[in-house]
Amino acid sequence: MRENTRLDGPTIGPAPVYTPPCPDQVLENVLENVLHFLTCRKDRNSASLVCKSWYRAEALTRSDLFIGNCYAVGPARATERFRRVKSVVMKGKPRFADFGLIPPNWGAFPTPWISAFAQAYPWLQKIHLKRMTVTDYDLQHISLSFPSLNDLTLVCCEAFGTSGLSFLASNCRQLRVLDLFEDEVNDDEVDWICSFPETENNLESLSFECIDFPINFNALEKLLARSPNLKRLRVNRFVTIDQLYRLMVRAPQLTHLGTGSFTPSEIWIPAHQDLDFGAAFAACKSLVCLSGFREIAPVFLPSIYPVCANLTSLNFSYANLNAEELSSVICHCHNLQTFWVLDTVGDEGLRAVASTCKDLQELRVFPIDAREDSEGFVSEVGLLAISEGCKKLRSILYFCQRMTNSAVIAMSKNCPELLVFRLCIMGRHRPDHITNEPMDEGFGAIVMNCKKLTRLAVSGLLTDKAFEYIGQYGKLVRTLSVAFAGDSDMALKYVLEGCPNLLKLEVRDSPFGDSVLRSSLPHLYNMRFLWMSACRLTLSACRQFAKEMPHLVVEVFTNGMEEVNDKDEFVDTLYMYRSLEGPRTDAPEYVKIL
């Protein structure tokens, strides 16, 4: 974002007396009207750079505010520039926080933002937070400050509980969407479902699959009766299949369903034996997305057959299914576009997917046993099958223990539409298991042949050559994740100098040192952040970077919460990001901001 140059511009707000507008004003009005149609963030950013009046007009017409790093800019600055924001999307911690690489209390507190928005945008309709530390107080604050709030989505957030949810339920009278995805929610033993008002509501989407304790089911059932517009319901694993049945018969209009445990209750109730789950599913003629299946009893799988043909999205990533069980379902899913699954289905299961799901765009294969020396159940065989069957594939995340260059090369040729390629060979430094060569050629082929690629995660045994390829061909790559890879600084140099669109670079346990960063510093202003942990960076060099680059915040911390020690040879973690605000004031003691 550009420095906000202050000029006396036209005032915003209703003019009490009508005076005919001057030509400049007319032009600006026209511009504003046109810019209203510009929705793409990138386009808006470009438009704002044209000249001052475009900058102003764009600022006035931007209604969707996206803040990719909550520390890159401050609440005051943001609310000064953008005056008419209706929706906010904000992200906090870097992604590696998901894997325990950031100690607790690191930051990403939305509190000051909520206060600023309460003042500046009391009409705010949508708040979407990702990887932020959201407290119950924050949720209460939100619930009281934004009477028009209709969409609250929290993804990968933590530090709140049922008491916070209760505030939202009771105070947000316009709420249409309350979606909790992969958050850590505390059990304060408050019945938040009961907190929804007794009257009919506008709920369209309610998702709480991540809540890891029981909810008041009877209250939920009654809530459904008062929610005539509900289209998306995703319940948690404490809702049994017989309870799910009761919900489904009340809401056959659902388009998205999170099925909970998909297993009967532990206490057997005779009446449940006669429930016709298949009929319940068949009655939901609009279902396009299924998830849940958290403790699936495979005997109930046939219940979903009636809806398979309409499904565009299916998430089996918590369902321990074998190839046969998966095949019985997937053979009906001709329209599937998004599919998440556990590796228990094996290469054979993936073959079944490949032979039916010709329109597949996104595939994620998760490991049931996520340890680096576990037995992987999928391999290059599955990847090859997918590449041959699903030519429209755009995004893949694949966890395995065995891979070959030739399968990856084949995918690069069979799936030219790939935007996201994330391959995780779980055992560190594993080469092609047939040729024993590094995986350089495979990843090289991906960047070479997949010309639209924007996101790449590499793994396995990799030399500098792989990175040379990435730097040479990965011109559109925006996000790159590197772990246990590379031989020398050259690898990082290739990437930093070769990839003009690189926005987010996360590196761990790789032998990259001070010199490469020193020479590539200017590139870092084009990036949102750089993360390097367990590399070969010295504290003194990091200090130097901080000195030379005033608009970069250089954070250094240890994996435990110990003080950063000058005497240690290398820093544990470097997290560097561009910012207009300078060092933040809410960092915990173990974070050293240089």
Place this chain on the structure above:
Amino acid sequence: MEVGLKMEETELSLGLGLGLGLGGGEKADVGVVKSTTSGVGSKRGYSETVELKLNNNSAKEESATSTPLDLMKNDNKDDVSAKDISSKVVDSVKPPSKTQVVGWPPVRAYRKNMLAVQKSSGGPDSESEKPMMSGGSGGLVKVSMDGAPYLRKVDFKMYNSYQDLSAALGKMFSSFTLGNYGAQGMIDFMNESKLMDLLNDSDYVPTYEDKDGDWMLVGDVPWEMFVESCKRLRIMKGKEAAGLAPRAMEKCKNRS
């Protein structure tokens, strides 16, 4: 062969909740074991791997197709130092301070925990099981069936006789049975010849664990006494229950 492996890590803990009942290799793990022939997808595959690591046992029932396991067979060393990892890259990187690397593979803790909970729930030794009321107070009793993918619980207060219970059990597990158990309810256990007939089939037979910890055939005592003493139910295959019959007869005779 340049293969990077960290053998020493296999000796360490797994970071996953271990409610797997590893000590009990008995078939009571019905909640965890699936009756599927596919070795790849079965839950047993996971617990076998777990046992493999903890016992440092290089023998494996299924054929090991992956390289690391092959190397374990050949090597069979307990302590492989970091230097044995032949990839030159590793030497230049600061070795991890713990043998288990934090945050690798990059799977969110939430997901790891969910799958761990899944594994442990349904198993009789699982940590997530709430403490059970004893059958004596007429509370809930666990019912497991060999080969069924999950446990159920029954509330004895809902039944007045063996007939009721057998009808319920038959219905409950009818979708899982391969045989014709449940068609006529439970057999009359007082009738020795009928009992032997049934036990010779591969049909399923209900057994229970009584207050003394013995496994008995259901039906050997009057209903009220049964409700008092039954701690949990297990429906096992007829042939397996054969050994219990004489004991059941014995106890019956002593009581009458």
